[in-house]
Amino acid sequence: MLALSDEIKMRGFKVNPQILKISDSLIDVGNKLQNIDENKKINQVCKTNIEDVKLAVKYFFSENYKIHDIPYLSFYHLRKNTNIPVIKMVDPFELPLFFENHPESLFFGYLIAKLINETKRKVFFTGIVINDIITELSVCSYAHEITHSLLDSLNGAINDYYNSEILSEFNELIVAHLLSDDERILRTYDSYRVHEFNYLINRVKNYKPAFDDIDDVLEDCKYVTSMIRTYNLFSEYYYGSEGTKQYIISRINEIFAGKSTVEELLSEFMDVSEPSQSLTFSKKAFDYFERKN
Numbered sequence: 001m002l003a004l005s006d007e008i009k010m011r012g013f014k015v016n017p018q019i020l021k022i023s024d025s026l027i028d029v030g031n032k033l034q035n036i037d038e039n040k041k042i043n044q045v046c047k048t049n050i051e052d053v054k055l056a057v058k059y060f061f062s063e064n065y066k067i068h069d070i071p072y073l074s075f076y077h078l079r080k081n082t083n084i085p086v087i088k089m090v091d092p093f094e095l096p097l098f099f100e101n102h103p104e105s106l107f108f109g110y111l112i113a114k115l116i117n118e119t120k121r122k123v124f125f126t127g128i129v130i131n132d133i134i135t136e137l138s139v140c141s142y143a144h145e146i147t148h149s150l151l152d153s154l155n156g157a158i159n160d161y162y163n164s165e166i167l168s169e170f171n172e173l174i175v176a177h178l179l180s181d182d183e184r185i186l187r188t189y190d191s192y193r194v195h196e197f198n199y200l201i202n203r204v205k206n207y208k209p210a211f212d213d214i215d216d217v218l219e220d221c222k223y224v225t226s227m228i229r230t231y232n233l234f235s236e237y238y239y240g241s242e243g244t245k246q247y248i249i250s251r252i253n254e255i256f257a258g259k260s261t262v263e264e265l266l267s268e269f270m271d272v273s274e275p276s277q278s279l280t281f282s283k284k285a286f287d288y289f290e291r292k293n
């Protein structure tokens with residue numbers, strides 16, 4: 001995995017992250033969401049196979065997005081008479097998939113990215129890793145990492161490091177929503193995020209500079225910020241008309257095409273001018289968590 005400073009350089013983030021101040025009201029919000037979630041008690045996913053996972057994610061992207069090729073560094077293709085690997089542009093679905101065993105989180109996954117030539121900020125990818133326990137949730141993880149590959153290969157698609165999980169999580173939510181008519185998978189996903197949110201805000205609140213790694217706490221802040229803003233955006237999509245849904249997807253397509261930024265999209269739906277210190281869920285996002293069926 002990359003060090004945080006490399007990650008910030010690699011993705012060209014402009015904003016220097018500051019540790020979030022976790023207010024008591026945000027802790028209350030976390031507890032409230034936890035209570036809502038416990039009353040629903042939906043946690044049920046089925047096993048599937050990797051071929052079906054790939055098909056579902058490919059179908060999702062082909063129906064919604066125009067995707068671009070990304071730089072792949074292949075150790076399987078070496079330059080003639082050398083052991084120097086070749087970098088070639090490929091469809092993100094051609095990135096090799098690897099598997100790791102993580103029974104504690106079915107959503108586990110990451111993109112293997114490397115940074116070369118710091119001044120020109122060249123990024124390339126060698127593969128995608130997901131959990132070797134293949135379930136319906138693997139569709140979410142795979143869609144998440146494909147989204148990262150499309151954004152990380154662009155210059156300046158995201159300005160603020162703390163916003164870098166938003167579109168990956170947003171696409172996870174849309175695929176989770178599409179996967180089952182009764183929202184079984186979407187609710188399982190929400191439940192996982194609510195637990196994660198509470199865990200992370202408590203960890204940030206209890207941060208001890210003498211003991212804890214600064215990179216780790218900044219990463220926690222990234223997930224907290226991204227999750228709040230993702231749900232603020234997703235509730236607009238979820239309750240929005242067909243036109244609103246199409247509009248948000250078309251704006252994401254502009255970001256994938258390098259014509260807009262994540263912050264420009266967010267600013268149409270929420271206040272992102274404030275530093276992330278005053279973050280909270282919107283009324284619509286609350287309605288979404290509280291929805292009955």
Ligand SMILES: [Zn+2]
Pocket residue numbers: 144148165168
């Ligand atoms: Zn991610």
